[in-house]
C-alpha cells in the first residue's frame with residue numbers, strides 16, 4: 001500500500017529535484033516552532049534518539065542534531081535526502097538520513113525516545129493511517145513520545161493536502177497504542193499562499 005494519496009505520491013517523487021526549496025509551499029527554512037518549544041522546555045532532551053519520519057530537506061532533523069539529539073531522518077525521496085545531507089554537512093552535524101517508506105521503516109523496534117512527523121500524516125490516505133500508527137509505535141521505546149505537526153481543518157482552504165480533524169488524529173493515535181498528552185491548534189509561520197496556518201501539534205506517549 002502507498003502511504004500518501006496519489007496526487008502527493010506523484011508530487012513528492014519529483015518536486016525536490018525540480019524546484020528550489022523556497023518555492024515549496026510548506027518550506028519556511030525554520031524548524032517547527034512547537035518543536036523548538038519542546039526542546040526549550042526539556043521535553044525532547046540532549047542525547048535522545050529521535051526518528052524524523054518524512055524528513056524532507058531535513059530542517060527539523062538538523063535542528064535537533066544541533067541541539068544534541070541523535071537523529072535519524074527517513075524519507076522516500078532521494079532528492080530530499082540529498083538536500084538534507086547537504087544541509088547537515090553545512091551545519092556540521094551528524095544525522096543519519098535513511099531512504100525508506102514510513103509504512104515499512106528500515107529501523108529497529110523500540111530504538112526511538114522520540115518520533116517526529118512534520119506534515120506527513122495529513123498527506124496520507126485513510127487506509128494507511130493504522131499501519132502508519134503501527135510503525136510509529138514499533139519504533140518507539142515504551143513510554144516514548146510521538147510529536148505530530150499537521151495541517152488542520154481550522155486553516156485556510158485552498159491548495160495543498162487534506163485538512164485533518166482532531167477526531168481523525170485521535171482515532172489514529174489514541175486508540176490503544178498511545179496516550180494523548182496534548183493536542184491543540186497553534187499558529188505557524190505564514191507562507192505566501194497560506195497566510196493563516198492554523199496547524200495541530202500533538203504529543204502521544206507509546207503504551208507498552
Ligand SMILES: C[S@@+](CC[C@H](N)C(=O)[O-])C[C@H]1O[C@@H](n2cnc3c(N)ncnc32)[C@H](O)[C@@H]1O
Nearest residue numbers: 003012054055056075076077080101102118119
Ligand atoms: C510535506 S513534506 C514534509 C517534509 C518535512 N518533514 C518538513 O516538515 O519540511 C512530506 C515528506 O514526506 C516524504 N514522503 C512521502 N511519501 C513518503 C513515504 N511513503 N515514506 C517516507 N517519506 C515519504 C516526502 O518525500 C516529503 O519529504
